[in-house]
Amino acid sequence: MSTNVAEIMVETLQNAGAKRCYGVVGDTLNHFTDALRQSDLEWIGVRHEEVGGFAAGGEAYITQELALCAGSCGPGSLHFVNGLFDAHRNGSPVVFIATQVPLGETGSSFPQEVDQSRVFEQYSVFCETLNSPEQARRMTALAAQTALAKRGVAVLIVPGDIFTQTPRSQLAYRAHRFNYSLRPSAEALVPAVHQLNKGGHITIFAGAGCEDAREQVIALAEKLQAPIAWTSRAKDFIEHDNPHQVGMTGVYGLEGGYHAVAECDTLLLLGCNFAFSQFYPESAAIIQVDHDPAQIGKRYPVDVGIVGSVRDTCEALSQVVEANSSKRWLEKCRKRYLKSLEKSAHKSNDDGLIHPQELTLAIDRLANDDAFFTADTGSVNVWMLRHIRSLGQRRTLASLQHGTMANAYPQAMGIQLAYPERQVIAMCGDGGLTMLMGDLLTLVQRRIPLKIVVYNNSSLSFVELEQKVEGLLDAYTELENPDFGRVAQAMGLWGKRVEREDQLEDAIDDWLAYPGPALLDVVVNPMELVMPPKVAAGQVSSTALYSAKAVLSGRMDEVVHLVKSNFLKR
Secondary structure, X not given: OOOOHHHHHHHHHHHOOOOEEEEOOOHHHHHHHHHHHOOOOEEEEOOOHHHHHHHHHHHHHHHOOOEEEEEOOOHHHHOOHHHHHHHHHHOOOEEEEEEEOOHHHOOOOOOOOOOHHHHHHHHOOEEEEOOOHHHHHHHHHHHHHHHHXXXXXXXXXXXXXXXXXXXXXXXXXXXXXXXXXXXXXXHHHHHHHHHHOOOOOEEEEEOHHHOOOHHHHHHHHHHHOOOEEEOHHHHHHHOOXXXXXXXXXXXXXXXXXXXXXXXXXXXXXXXXXXXXXXXXXXXXXXXXXXXXXXXXXXXXXXXXXXXXXXXXXXXXXXXXXXXXXXXXXXXXXXXXXXXXXXXXXXXXXXXXOOOHHHHXXXXXXXXXXXXXXXXXXXXXXXXXXXXXXXXXXXXXXXXXXXXXXXXXXXHHHHHHHHOOOOOEEEEEEHHHHHHOHHHHHHHHHHOOOOEEEXXXXXXXXXXXXXXXXXXXXXXXXXXXXXXHHHHHHHHOOEEEEEOOHHHHHHHHHHHHHOOOOEEEEEEOOOOOOOOOOOOOHHHHHHHHHHHHHHHHOOOHHHHHHHHHHHOOOO
């Protein structure tokens, strides 16, 4: 059995299933990393701790196994904040060891002292300080167990001098795992059954809570002849081989999902935490199913709330609701969805112009059927969610709850380390990549065979869209970018730049075939807008106002390009 606190913690975390720990060595962390060195856990040294937080979150999200981060006191641990906030909101089981100044110096404004608990408790499922060596095994086991059970970040704050201490006694605490059913009572189902039996236009809106309930959700949809719209986090579980799926609603969505939700008579929310109230139906009856009572009616008023797992609730409802024989509503929504998919897949008539949709569809076509995809926040995320097919084995990940920049390739790094034999593709914006570009060196140093594609439009394009729909001239969004292919080569990666549509497919083939880390820099149409499923009158007038301002400012060419790229048939 391990002796000092550092060794006890490492042993406990390894027994809980952790395989890797991300961070930057130094100072109050040194004894912990020395214990890691002597264990079977792998230390992943990164150039910036934020990357480590994203990478641990990416690994934990996909594997649903424990991933670790560890930071030195003060600024070292604070650098993790954004990456770990994202991991927590994605539901990734991560344990973060945040080290502190020596116990005897706390509270005295000692150099690099930070009150870690006040920072980390707001985005964690567990946040405690280790105050004595006797607590080491129990507190570490509880942190791991809570992260796994509640699917979030658990933070254990450890003064650096405690790592070398030896407890006087040890009990055999360990992390436990749980697998349980949460089935609502028959009485709880009665109001929902009564509403569903009224018939009419019934739509299912599936969220991330459908992860383990794909078969049950589709079976219920089949009995109700209901279209299934899905939130962006439900894509991987609901989209593929589903004759009822009609895509997303919201800004990221297309017409099928939008109309299926907006025009229904009854909306059945299944494990759904969709936040944007303007996309809910105005007059439909709403039934919500969630395992957490606190989520019922949180985003929008509902008529019926059911506490239970989606899997168990759908299974129960399928046994008691009346079958619907009419497919007219389903077929109407499906027709709209398929038409909108075709419409959104823009094809350029100019070999010198690459639309971002074309790039995404080419990657979708040429990537492996079991590839993993990550995407930076903004327009790149929209192209991934709309045009990368899930296919059953594929998985996607983005910063959907936190909405931060620079998440894609760091998250993909953690996924690639967990699945070294599978293809992992990071779809990066030029702004996101350059924010944390230093850890491209980590890919080279550790020979991580990650594939990075840069959607290079020389701008913060989603911010430009926000400004234009407000009727504002775009400002401060331009980016002066290098040739990222040549930058990648200088850093030791495979790198290439593509500027013409007729060169795209061969370049993607070469990029995906390369055995090591590779970066493909693709210059895409800078005037492409993310067109929502419904364009409101206010958005049209605001875009017209932007166009008028641009013309008056001498930017007529941009207006012509904008119209041709987004409003004229290609």
